[in-house]
Structure formats: structure tokens, C-alpha cells
Amino acid sequence: ETYDEALEYQKKLLAVTVGHSHLRFIKNESTFEEKYISCRAEFESVLSGYEIEKKFLVEYPDFALLEKYNPFKAEISQTYLLCAVGSHRIRKRGSNGTFTYFETLKIRVTGSCAEETEDVISKAQYDELMKSADPDKNTIIKDRYCFLYEGQYFELDVFRFWNDRAFLELELKSENQEYKLPPEIKVIKDVSDDYHYKNSYLAGLKL
Structure with missing residues (x-):
């Protein structure tokens, strides 16, 4: 397999995986043991049931500058249900007329960390x-642009x-994990x- 063929395969792989709501990206470490450790850390993060997220209010993006990251666009309709504890929501998510439906219960632990249970529903x-x-809440409709930068998976809402303005989100494995934001996006706070x-x-x- 030539380098160009491998690059083309990588582009096709990213095209069908970027945009998945629970995509995890693992760098190609130098040894098998390092790959195993990275993979295990991602599995443990997903199975923990906790979501640790950094969220930034950003200036409305210049999508022409983001084209080089080949972002995947997903249409999202998010409705909140009556709930006594935490946040109970349902979500319609998809693109090009094909949608998947989710039910999520989220109980916040800290500002950036929440215990989350999510199921795919019919x-x-x-x-x-x-x-x-909830009759007191509007359905949130947004476009989500998903892309990779420096081995990190970003979601731009x-x-x-x-x-x-818009939101830029990044999911972390721990609250002290280091991260790097794409320079094309201007953070407000x-x-x-x-x-x-x-x-x-x-x-x-x-609104």
C-alpha cells in the first residue's frame, strides 16, 4: 500500500467516523504498550458514565478557515422533558435526511463534569x-460541526x-487534561x- 493510498483510506475512514456522538481519537503511539494504555484510558472514560467537558463561548466562526479540517455537519433538535432530578432530554440527530434518536439523563456533579446515561431509542x-x-422550555435547534485538530475531537455548535457567537466543546478524560484549541476560532470566554x-x-x- 502506497502512502497516497493510505492517505486516501484515512480520509474515507474519517468521513464515516467524524460526527459520531461518541467518537474517540487515539494517537498512533510509538509502541504497542503505549497504544494499549491510550485505548484502555478511552474505554474507561466512556464506561465510567461521567462526561467531563470544556465549553467555550466563541465568536461566530469563519467556516472558510475551518474547511481544511473537513468538518462533518450534523443537524440536532434537542427537547427537554419534565424532570425532578437532573436534566432529561431527547435528541434527534443526523444529516442528509437520516436521523438517530437519543434519550439522555444528565446529573451534574460539577460545572464541567456530569453523570450521564444515554440510550438510542426508536x-x-x-x-x-x-x-x-417541558412546556416552559423551547426545543433547541442547532447545527453541529465536528472535526479533529491536533489529535483532539471538537464539536462546534x-x-x-x-x-x-457559538459554542466550542471538547470532551476530556480528566479535569486536568491538557488541550489545545484551534487558532481559527476566537474564544470569548x-x-x-x-x-x-x-x-x-x-x-x-x-431568544
Whole structure:
């Protein structure tokens, strides 16, 4: 297999995996043991049931500058349900007319860490759960652009009610993990611990 063939295969692989809601990226370490350690750490992070996330309020992106990262665009419709504990939501997610449906219960531990349970559900289940939508909250509709940068997986959320700002999110394995943000995106501030920038809060505003 030539270098060009391997590069083309890599592009095709990224095209079908980037955009998955739980994609994990593992660097090609120098030894098998290092690869195994990296892989195990990702599995343990997923199986822990905890989501550790950095969230940034950013200036509205220049998508022409992001084209080199070949972002995958997903359409998301997110509805919050009546819930006494935590955040209970359902989500319709997909592209090009093909959608997957999710039910998620999220209980926040700290501003950037939450215990999360998520299940894939059928459209019929989704439609039934819609009957329990919180009447005080709007459905959040957004476009999510997923891309890789420096071995990190980013999700850039653009909303219909904002034309001057957006969210950039990065999932971490630990709260002290180092990370590097793409220079093409201008950060306004870190809002990981600010409740006023959670989707559940925004859903309750008249935007």
C-alpha cells in the first residue's frame, strides 16, 4: 500500500467516523504498550458514565478557515422533558435526511463534569416522549460541526438564535487534561462552569 493510498483510506475512514456522538481519537503511539494504555484510558472514560467537558463561548466562526479540517455537519433538535432530578432530554440527530434518536439523563456533579446515561431509542419512542416535553422550555435547534485538530475531537455548535457567537466543546478524560484549541476560532470566554450557558438554561429563555 502506497502512502497516497493510505492517505486516501484515512480520509474515507474519517468521513464515516467524524460526527459520531461518541467518537474517540487515539494517537498512533510509538509502541504497542503505549497504544494499549491510550485505548484502555478511552474505554474507561466512556464506561465510567461521567462526561467531563470544556465549553467555550466563541465568536461566530469563519467556516472558510475551518474547511481544511473537513468538518462533518450534523443537524440536532434537542427537547427537554419534565424532570425532578437532573436534566432529561431527547435528541434527534443526523444529516442528509437520516436521523438517530437519543434519550439522555444528565446529573451534574460539577460545572464541567456530569453523570450521564444515554440510550438510542426508536422514532416511536421519541415521538411518545415528546408528549412529556417541558412546556416552559423551547426545543433547541442547532447545527453541529465536528472535526479533529491536533489529535483532539471538537464539536462546534451554531444556533439559529445567535448570529454573532457559538459554542466550542471538547470532551476530556480528566479535569486536568491538557488541550489545545484551534487558532481559527476566537474564544470569548470559558463557560464550562457557567450555568447560564447550558443548553437546558438557554431552552428556557425567549431568544
